[in-house]
Amino acid sequence: MTALAMSTLDMLLLGVGVSADAFAVAICKGLCLSRFDRGYATKIAILFGFFQGMMTFLGYYIGYRFIELIMNIDHWMAFTLLFLIGGKIVYEAITEEKDEEYVCPLDMKFDIKEMLVLSVATSIDALAVGLSLLAFDVNILKPSGIIALTTFAFSFVAVYLGFKFGDKFKKSSEVLGGSILILIGLKILLEHLLDHGFLSR
Numbered sequence: 001m002t003a004l005a006m007s008t009l010d011m012l013l014l015g016v017g018v019s020a021d022a023f024a025v026a027i028c029k030g031l032c033l034s035r036f037d038r039g040y041a042t043k044i045a046i047l048f049g050f051f052q053g054m055m056t057f058l059g060y061y062i063g064y065r066f067i068e069l070i071m072n073i074d075h076w077m078a079f080t081l082l083f084l085i086g087g088k089i090v091y092e093a094i095t096e097e098k099d100e101e102y103v104c105p106l107d108m109k110f111d112i113k114e115m116l117v118l119s120v121a122t123s124i125d126a127l128a129v130g131l132s133l134l135a136f137d138v139n140i141l142k143p144s145g146i147i148a149l150t151t152f153a154f155s156f157v158a159v160y161l162g163f164k165f166g167d168k169f170k171k172s173s174e175v176l177g178g179s180i181l182i183l184i185g186l187k188i189l190l191e192h193l194l195d196h197g198f199l200s201r
Contacts, residue, residue, distance in 0.1 A: 006136040010187075011143045013180050015150025018056070018129050020089055020177025021122040022048040026155040027173075030162025040110055041159035047115050048155040051123040053148025059130025060140040077135070079189040081128045086181030089125075093174035129181075135188055 026044055033040070126147065133143060158173075 006133075006138045006143065008146070010184065011146040012150060014129065014143065014184055015052075015147040016154070017086065017177045017180035017184065018052060018126050018147055019048070019151040019154045020174045021125065022052060022119075022151050023154045023158045023173045023177065025118055025122055026158035027162035030159035030164075033159075033163040036160055036163050041156050043110050044115060044159055045152045045156035047119040048122065049148040049150075049152030051119040052126050052151040053144045055123040055126035056130040056133070056147050057140055057144040059127035060133050060144075061130075062127075063131040063134045076189070077132065079185040081132045082181045082185030082188070085125045085128055086178040086183075086185065089178030089181070090175050091178075093171045093178065096171070132185075132188075 026041075026048065029044055030036075030041070129147075130140070130144070133140060
């Protein structure tokens with residue numbers, strides 16, 4: 001098995017891609033704010049960032065326990081997982097029908113139970129992303145940390161964008177994020193094929 005190198009830029013792009021769902025949800029959370037609340041946005045960003053990073057780490061750790069079973073197909077597995085995740089995000093964004101007018105709740109206080117559910121729901125894909133990282137020669141703490149920080153930053157900005165501009169960036173952000181994951185998956189596959197000479201014959 002030849003492990004691929006992963007640059008910091010690759011990790012940042014992966015963070016952008018995997019944070020697409022959290023970005024979209026955070027925009028929705030900003031829609032009903034009568035004024036931008038930094039504390040509210042920070043709490044949302046911390047939860048989204050933490051769970052994205054933790055799920056990435058957990059996915060890698062689970063996969064690492066079975067590394068002997070998947071070591072010969074890790075590159076194909078990484079490509080398949082990222083392609084499917086990215087494709088799902090893009091497909092859902094494109095085919096999603098226009099929602100009915102969003103009705104803001106009367107109480108816009110930070111609801112920790114709701115946010116925990118949303119944080120877990122938007123980070124499930126990160127488990128598969130963590131599993132795909134087995135194809136790389138990397139200390140999982142670095143990409144997990146970068147994904148967490150990227151998601152934090154994007155989620156904080158998303159709350160502001162939702163407050164300022166509504167949901168006009170929601171669909172485009174999901175399409176972009178999904179496309180990035182697909183491209184990273186293709187990059188992994190092409191590098192693997194080139195390393196083994198399949199594309200040079």
